[in-house]
Amino acid sequence: MTYADLMSEPKRRNKAATRSALLEAARRRFTEHGYDGTGVRDIAADAGVDATLIFRYFGSKQALFAEAVRVEVPEGLGRGRRSDPAALVDALLREVVFTDRPEPGAEHPLFVMLRSAGRPEVRAQLREQVCGEYLAEFTGRLQGADAELRAELIGALLVGIGLMRSVIDSPALSEASFEQTRGLVAAMVAALHEAAPH
Amino acid sequence: MTYADLMSEPKRRNKAATRSALLEAARRRFTEHGYDGTGVRDIAADAGVDATLIFRYFGSKQALFAEAVRVEVPEGLGRGRRSDPAALVDALLREVVFTDRPEPGAEHPLFVMLRSAGRPEVRAQLREQVCGEYLAEFTGRLQGADAELRAELIGALLVGIGLMRSVIDSPALSEASFEQTRGLVAAMVAALHEAAPH
DNA sequence: TCGTAAAGTCAACAGTTGATGACTTATGCT
DNA sequence: AGCATAAGTCATCAACTGTTGACTTTACGA
Structure with missing residues (x-):
């Protein structure tokens, strides 16, 4: 090009x-x-x-x-401002985690940063984007005592999956399709909602 | 010293x-x-x-x-060779993910590698340890069609939590104690087991 | 067509990097 | 005490780092 x-x-x-x-x-x-x-x-x-x-x-x-x-947080993240958290997870999984296979350059910037996280400035930028933009979306949609903690657990799962695919390159998750994965992820997230508020 | x-x-x-x-x-x-x-x-x-x-x-x-x-995979990981996967998750969460706060040097090598994952050789070493040693423990204990994929999802969750704490330094997970977190993580993992084998 | 400001290049610097070989100093055996 | 060997140090290399200022070439309006 x-x-x-x-x-x-x-x-x-x-x-x-x-x-x-x-x-x-x-x-x-x-x-x-x-x-x-x-x-x-x-x-x-x-x-x-x-x-x-x-x-x-x-x-x-x-x-x-x-x-x-730098990346702008996708506009209509979960299709509508106050949508179901589950829909948001699904959208994020599809759009940011599973949009990194085809070719380098198409990989999501979040994981590019992850791979350069040795530098403190890069870490700062990463924290700002993950916490300030993505996690905030979850915290707003969750309720209960430890909403923030549960939001970060969802974030951890998503980031972990991306990391497994992007930097560790683990066999199953790297080969798996979005459709194969979404159901399992949804189940994990749902369990988080149903867990008693302590 | x-x-x-x-x-x-x-x-x-x-x-x-x-x-x-x-x-x-x-x-x-x-x-x-x-x-x-x-x-x-x-x-x-x-x-x-x-x-x-x-x-x-x-x-x-x-x-x-x-x-x-380099780190040797902890000997009696989940206390006994054929123990419950849930116990294994709990042990790993306590011993590797939540053993990284106190002082640098006490941090788990896995996350040290994560922070240096820019180098290909480091990535290779990381993959070898995560896939070859840790994930194998899970795959052996799970059953069903997509055992490997579910094992890697558990791994993704654990690694993601460690990453949130270790490199991103997200507020809630970084402050949270092991006791606050283990219940929520257990619920997520349990949901994974109960998910129908597709 | 010509001249000027912008776009692009060149050479170089000062610092750091991992790594090597020859050299010096201490240790432990006889 | 004296000597061989191992442990530690010094000077140095060659490559590469991000960055700078002065220089050359192109584009474009008058």
């Missing part, structure tokens, strides 16, 4: 195009090799430009990472 | 002692800063010796990491 783009039109100068080429190359590299395993020269080479443009356009490698990996 | 050790007995040459001092320093550093965030000179300085000894005694930084972070 980047290749073809730059080959068809030999060397057309275009700031916006270069910027997004850099961004896409960064996403791929970071996804595959993590933050520390990726050098600015690698990214620039993939994008077909000079490495110094990274600093021109983004300021620093860290800032490029942050922007490359 | 390392400090006092070497200060009390000014400079006693002892290969075994130096080796394990290096190993302990490595564990602490890797735990806190991850693989890439830790240099061999940092480790050696903490251990109070020269960095070149790392290569003398371990061969390479990677080999030191592998040895520092």
Whole structure:
């Protein structure tokens, strides 16, 4: 894509195009090799430009990472603001956990960050997104004494599944389809609701 | 500890002692800063010796990491070879997931690896330990068509909880005690058993 | 067509990285 | 006491890191 783009039109100068080429190359590299395993020269080479443009356009490698990996929380998460928590889980499982197989670059940014979680700044960004955006959705929809704890357990399950597939690459979960998994996950989440409020 | 050790007995040459001092320093550093965030000179300085000894005694930084972070699967995991899967989950939750708070260095190696999962070799080691040693325990105790998938879902839940506490540092799960959590986790796992074999 | 501002490149720096080989110092046996 | 061997150290390498400023080339409006 980047290749073809730059080959068809030999060397057309275009700031916006270069910027997004850099961004896409960064996403791929970071996804595959993590933050520390990726050098600015690698990214620039993939994008077909000079490495110094990274600093021109983004300021620093860290800032490029942050922007490359930033993700907006999906708008209509569980189809409607006050929907069933179970529907929300199902939607999240489908849309974020099971949207990471096909090719690197299509993997969800959450797990890209997970793979680069050695850096404190990356951890901070990860915490902000997971807690501030995703978990909040659950806490709002749950009721009872330990709603927050139960919300985080759901989050842990989802993140754990993604982790098993994305970084550990465990056999069964990696091969399993969304349809095979959703029923089991739903059962686990349902049990959490039915558990007596202590 | 390392400090006092070497200060009390000014400079006693002892290969075994130096080796394990290096190993302990490595564990602490890797735990806190991850693989890439830790240099061999940092480790050696903490251990109070020269960095070149790392290569003398371990061969390479990677080999030191592998040895520092290697963990033997706890012997009597669920108290007895053929025990209830629920008891196994409870034991694992207590012994590996909830044994990571107090101080760095006491954190479970599994999560140290998780935080350094950018490196492919670390991922390989992680997969080997999780799949080969821990998950096998579950698969053996479960029955039904999709035993393996259900085993990995249990693993995902446990790993996810550990991750929430260890790298994401989510509020509720990080503060929660083992006693507060075990009941909810047990309920989720039980639901998995009762789910019809498809 | 020409000139100017933007887009892209080059060379280089200062620091760090893992790793090696030759060197020095202490230890323990005879 | 003296010597061989092991334990520890020093200087150094070569590669790579993110980042910077000055330089060259292209695009585009006048």
